[in-house]
């Protein structure tokens with residue numbers, strides 16, 4: 001087996017620019033919230049952000065904040081606060097850590113961005129249940145706490161084909177949001193502005209796809225762990241020029257690496273696919289664990305979830321409805337199996353790791369026999385690791401290390 005060493009993943013130079021763009025985004029939100037110059041909508045991560053921007057809102061994403069709580073390892077101490085008011089330790093730990101942090105008056109934004117004291121107060125809360133029901137419950141709590149309206153889209157789930165009746169249903173629900181958005185923002189609905197915003201999102205998503213697909217090269221110029229950081233602008237700034245400009249810079253750097261044969265993980269010997277959520281509080285450890293085994297975790301469903309190929313400025317609302325229904329998390333296991341097979345082939349994957357996240361069943365695809373079916377069909381071995389996205393009490397570092405090392409050894413022997 002490969003000896004574990006001190007190899008770490010190669011730093012991406014564009015990171016400094018991304019940090020500046022993210023800082024500008026948070027300072028902009030803070031300015032809007034404290035001065036009242038712009039209305040703020042909170043939106044779930046795969047909610048109708050384009051519509052909100054086109055209606056003049058600045059958009060804040062509670063899931064992004066929850067991921068920051070996880071990455072800064074504040075989350076585990078916040079969760080009991082939400083448990084104490086009746087939100088179970090078994091439900092989404094994004095929800096419990098974010099609500100817990102609010103109750104404790106804690107935000108990682110305060111440390112990262114001097115001058116910001118609190119998350120931006122919303123004028124409106126907007127959800128889409130395409131990913132799970134937890135997002136609706138999460139925003140409903142804030143709606144009660146802050147006396148703010150909460151509206152959204154109730155999406156079909158576990159769908160095989162994205163049919164016209166399903167798209168019509170979601171498109172109608174999106175249209176039904178518009179009067180409330182107009183009443184709160186004071187702006188009238190402008191179809192041309194929505195077209196422009198959807199066109200910007202489309203360009204962003206296309207660049208993000210190209211960024212992720214640079215990892216089809218051998219050696220791959222980026223890792224899943226880089227992807228979880230660099231997806232920030234695709235999540236919170238899709239529909240803006242800033243995100244597009246950033247991904248052009250990032251893509252150029254990664255293409256340069258491909259041209260020069262520069263590996264994100266020196267001596268890349270094995271190529272792994274990550275299925276499921278990251279363990280935010282263990283990004284560095286996991287990155288170092290795999291890099292030390294000369295293994296690159298280089299592709300994932302999670303990072304690819306911000307690729308929306310159906311956005312179309314010619315038909316903005318319907319295309320948004322279609323794009324937000326086509327997501328992996330919304331789909332049937334039959335669809336997921338086909339999707340994963342294509343990803344394994346495209347990225348020439350040697351093995352799959354499924355993260356079974358205790359508090360996120362919707363993003364844990366190892367519970368209904370999918371790994372076994374996929375392995376039988378492709379011959380590509382898989383490993384399930386138990387953990388969680390934000391609740392580190394569910395994570396066993398020793399067990400993860402032992403299981404990953406044994407898995408890598410098995411893959412090496414099978415090569």
Ligand code: SF4
Pocket residue numbers: 063092093094095131132133134135359360361362363389
């Ligand atoms: S998909 Fe999972 S992590 Fe995301 S909000 Fe829903 S339960 Fe939480």
